[in-house]
Amino acid sequence: MDLDQIIDHIYPLPTASKNAIKESIIETKYPKGHILFKVNKVETSIYFIKKGIARAYAYSDDNQITFWFGQEGDPVVSMKSYVNNQKGYEDVELLEDCELYELKTNKLQALFLEDVHIANWGRKFVEFELIKSEERLIALQFNTATERYATLLKNYPSIIQRVQLAHIASFLGITQVSLSRIRAKIK
Amino acid sequence: MDLDQIIDHIYPLPTASKNAIKESIIETKYPKGHILFKVNKVETSIYFIKKGIARAYAYSDDNQITFWFGQEGDPVVSMKSYVNNQKGYEDVELLEDCELYELKTNKLQALFLEDVHIANWGRKFVEFELIKSEERLIALQFNTATERYATLLKNYPSIIQRVQLAHIASFLGITQVSLSRIRAKIK
DNA sequence: GAAACCATTTAACAAATGATAAAAAGTAGC
DNA sequence: GCTACTTTTTATCATTTGTTAAATGGTTTC
Numbered sequence: 001m002d003l004d005q006i007i008d009h010i011y012p013l014p015t016a017s018k019n020a021i022k023e024s025i026i027e028t029k030y031p032k033g034h035i036l037f038k039v040n041k042v043e044t045s046i047y048f049i050k051k052g053i054a055r056a057y058a059y060s061d062d063n064q065i066t067f068w069f070g071q072e073g074d075p076v077v078s079m080k081s082y083v084n085n086q087k088g089y090e091d092v093e094l095l096e097d098c099e100l101y102e103l104k105t106n107k108l109q110a111l112f113l114e115d116v117h118i119a120n121w122g123r124k125f126v127e128f129e130l131i132k133s134e135e136r137l138i139a140l141q142f143n144t145a146t147e148r149y150a151t152l153l154k155n156y157p158s159i160i161q162r163v164q165l166a167h168i169a170s171f172l173g174i175t176q177v178s179l180s181r182i183r184a185k186i187k
Numbered sequence: 188m189d190l191d192q193i194i195d196h197i198y199p200l201p202t203a204s205k206n207a208i209k210e211s212i213i214e215t216k217y218p219k220g221h222i223l224f225k226v227n228k229v230e231t232s233i234y235f236i237k238k239g240i241a242r243a244y245a246y247s248d249d250n251q252i253t254f255w256f257g258q259e260g261d262p263v264v265s266m267k268s269y270v271n272n273q274k275g276y277e278d279v280e281l282l283e284d285c286e287l288y289e290l291k292t293n294k295l296q297a298l299f300l301e302d303v304h305i306a307n308w309g310r311k312f313v314e315f316e317l318i319k320s321e322e323r324l325i326a327l328q329f330n331t332a333t334e335r336y337a338t339l340l341k342n343y344p345s346i347i348q349r350v351q352l353a354h355i356a357s358f359l360g361i362t363q364v365s366l367s368r369i370r371a372k373i374k
Numbered sequence: 375g376a377a378a379c380c381a382t383t384t385a386a387c388a389a390a391t392g393a394t395a396a397a398a399a400g401t402a403g404c
Numbered sequence: 405g406c407t408a409c410t411t412t413t414t415a416t417c418a419t420t421t422g423t424t425a426a427a428t429g430g431t432t433t434c
Contacts, residue, residue: 083315083317083318084318116300116306119303119310120310123307126310126314126317130270131267131270134266137254137320142252144420165381166382174421175421175423177421179382181383183383331390351412367412368390368414
């Protein structure tokens with residue numbers, strides 16, 4: 001997914017403002033398995049996924065629990081770092097070779113203070129993330145594991161094809177054994 | 188909780204910007220039981236709670252599921268309306284007589300375009316809501332019902348004193364019967 | 375293509391939660 | 405203080421999910 005598209009999709013910007021953001025962005029590549037964000041670290045960049053897929057997970061006791069997937073066009077943000085300059089609670093791992101757009105947080109913060117359009121772009125950026133977060137929260141609270149799996153299957157079929165079931169199970173809030181049972185029933 | 192405190196706590200503003208926001212705010216009162224937001228309606232205001240407590244709930248089949256509580260100092264927002272001008276999925280009910288600060292969304296949107304400080308204030312406002320949402324999401328996914336109850340008890344003891352257990356149970360994602368069992372064990 | 379490795383499913387039993395109903399405790403009005 | 409009403413707890417049984425382990429299926433490597 002192309003950078004202009006990603007920026008415009010959040011909030012339309014005058015050319016000058018858009019260029020200011022684009023000048024702060026560099027393209028990078030990392031191989032499958034690369035750890036992009038590390039738990040207990042203050043992250044200084046946010047990313048947009050040009051190509052590939054990633055997951056965020058945290059540890060509960062000894063086992064990893066995946067709570068986010070991102071694919072082409074999605075932002076990758078350690079929210080605690082981005083918002084409060086605090087250590088994040090998550091690792092972000094690349095599940096495929098990835099091409100990324102990297103944006104240094106401090107550059108973006110400076111632009112927020114200078115340019116009202118960019119400040120509003122940043123506002124809309126977080127607003128959309130909040131809508132996604134609320135929708136997931138409500139899905140977790142309202143729907144059974146079976147329903148949540150069906151929704152994922154319907155809305156993000158590519159995730160299920162590209163990601164191992166162990167990660168999907170923990171994303172759905174159940175064990176892999178449970179997910180297997182659900183899959184067996186649905187067929 | 189006082190209005191200046193609420194505004195400042197989100198993001199420090201120059202006096203002129205702060206006054207612009209304050210001029211758009213009016214104080215209102217509603218009695219216990221009042222429905223502040225109605226499901227399937229585009230809400231045109233957001234509120235801050237000066238005094239009182241409220242809950243947001245949606246229907247799953249026939250039963251109400253509470254997914255949010257707000258008390259003194261908290262914002263009350265129908266996010267779908269606020270962000271996308273779309274119908275909300277929730278009712279918001281006042282659980283006590285409430286005093287509220289009301290802010291018309293369209294006035295705020297206009298200020299966002301005019302004033303870079305206010306745009307950044309709006310950005311921080313949503314950022315903090317996002318952090319809260321993520322924390323709740325992760326609690327739901329990572330912790331058992333017992334742990335979630337213990338956390339609520341620790342972080343928001345007043346909620347448990349002021350709100351009926353049926354609402355708290357659905358907030359925790361369990362039945363009231365389950366919550367009773369948990370409470371019996373913890374003692 | 376056999377061996378080694380990883381991902382997924384199945385099986386068996388334990389624990390947690392849901393559903394329904396009834397009992398107990400608490401509150402409000404007269 | 406009695407009655408009516410609401411909220412909370414307990415009890416019983418069915419269902420779902422977790423845990424552990426083994427079996428199956430797929431991939432990779434040599």
